[in-house]
Amino acid sequence: MRGRVLSVASECVPLVKTGGLADVVGALPGALAGQGWEMRVLMPAYRSLRRLAAGWPVVWEEADLWGGPGRVLAGEVQGLSLMLLDAPHLYDREGGPYAGPLGEHADTAVRFAALSWAGAAIARAGAAGWVPEILHAHDWQAGLAPAYLAYHGAGAAKSVLTVHNIAFQGLAPAHLLGHLRLPSAAFHPDALEYFGKLSALKAGLITADRITTVSPGYAAELMRPAFGMGLEGVIAARAGVVSGILNGVDTSVWDPARETPGFSAKAMAGKAKARAALCDTFGLEVPGPLAIIVSRLTEQKGVDLLPLVTPGFVEKGGGLIVLGSGEPALEAAMQGLAARFPGRVAVRIGYDEALSHQLFAGADAVLVPSRFEPCGLTQMYGLRYGTLPVVSLVGGLADTVIGASPATLAAGVATGVTFQPVDALALGQALDRLVALHAQPKLWSKLRANAMAHPVGWEVSAAAYASLYDGLIR
Ligand code: ADP
Secondary structure, three states: OOEEEEEEOOOEOOOEOOOHHHHHHHHHHHHHHOOOEEEEEEEEOOHHHHHHHOOOOEEEEEOOOOOOOEEEEEEEEOOEEEEEEEOHHHHOOOOOOOEEOOEEOOOHHHHHHHHHHHHHHHHHHOEOOEOOOEEEEEOHHHOHHHHHHHHHOOOOOEEEEEEOOOOOOOEEEHHHOOOOOOOHHHOOOOOOEEOOEEEHHHHHHHHOOEEEEOOHHHHHHOOOHHHHOOOHHHHHHOHHHEEEOOOOOOOOOOOHHHHOOOOOOOOOHHHHHHHHHHHHHHOOOOOOOEEEEEEEEOHHHOHHHHHHHHHHHHHOOOEEEEEEEEOHHHHHHHHHHHHHOOOOEEEEEOOOHHHHHHHHHHOOEEEEOOOOOOOOOHHHHHHHOOOEEEEEOOHHHHHHOOEOOHHHHHHOOOOEEEEOOOOHHHHHHHHHHHHHHHOOHHHHHHHHHHHHHOOOOOHHHHHHHHHHHHHHHO
16 A cells, blocks of 8 residues: 545535535545555535444544534445544534525634644544545635644645635635634735635645646646636745646446447447437427536536527527526526527426436537636536537636547547637537537547547546655655
8 A cells, every 4th residue: 555645525425515526525535546545535424424424433533623522433435434523513504515594604614624623633643543644635625724734733744735616715704813723923925814814725725735726727727817816826836836637537427338228439329319318308309419518507607608609509400408506597597598499498407416417328518618617527427428518718628628620620539619718609609610510420420439538537637646645755
């Protein structure tokens, strides 16, 4: 074995997921095991997880973890080594990981400071004899973990912070500094202070030994004002320790050949059947390309452009199925499209993992018109399922999709359609190109075969993380 890593995060598949972060945190341990690194995941024992962990042994505890006892319980779920931080006064609440029925909790900063504190304590001194060499913190919720190592002692532990989305920065009022067990001397612009507030993400960016983000493209973008969201200077100042490592897809979970018999780059009868089933389910009849969107419905994802481009797309023969939930205005706009184009556009508001698989299996294309995209997973599912990605040229989207152009078509390497800038004109033109490509069956088959041959698994990225860890401890 090369070493041990404690991964600290607020969500993890298969237990709690609100976005791609959970997919990555859940997939990394398996991917790293193949590289000789043992990774355990520390996350809060939210209400939904308390029963699961009830009989697990206690491997770490603190009598007063911000107002009540905190205990870390260790166990295994589906081959995943988990450490659940049970602190009922912080996590035994109704609702999701971040909010209850009345919205975000008033003590959000403390809830994730406690997670970070437990992570740092275990990294520093171990838990029941298990001592990790590396603490790997994910996003702002674990951002204080490297800071606690830096300000309260790290022992032999080294730290890595991965930024999955810079838009979420973990801001808290400055007066909480002492309460969060952070030194007042560190409250200045070169350390924890962020425009008069405290930022848990910035704390991690300043103190972690290495910073990674989830694609090389996003790593470069983060150093520019257009994408850094105020933290570009902090990241640029640490450019020497910043790297981008693309997320992978769990290819055993996203496995078209297993889900749909007759699914291979050569024989796509299975896809045709899945498409017919989809059209049946949603009452659609689509002569041109059938596109899907599986996404949070937020401005980041560019879905506000759809009402502007869908009329033209439908007129040229296209169809669209949207699966997502998010901002009420965008949900309403999507439903408006379905009402306006019956038989061509269908919308399902909500979160539905099983349906998402059916959509990727049956559709011709997946749209990802994001304004920024740290990595993005759905374009990679699209590649794997021969569902051609139509993506904006930002972040991880630009790193994973090769847009069809005369040059890439001639070279036989195109895997999708790309566009920039992120506006209705460029997206509309991209959809026009999609329609034109779809009308040439031989070319379309070639594109689809290219897409399906593109590697989207974890192998390459796991090796990159392993060598990052190796570099830190040797
Ligand atoms: P982000 O993390 O910014 O939301 P990603 O593309 O990295 O975006 O990951 C989103 C993940 O959530 C993907 O696995 C996607 O399939 C899934 N997802 C998003 N919305 C839905 C939904 N409504 N139903 C099912 N899965 C969804």
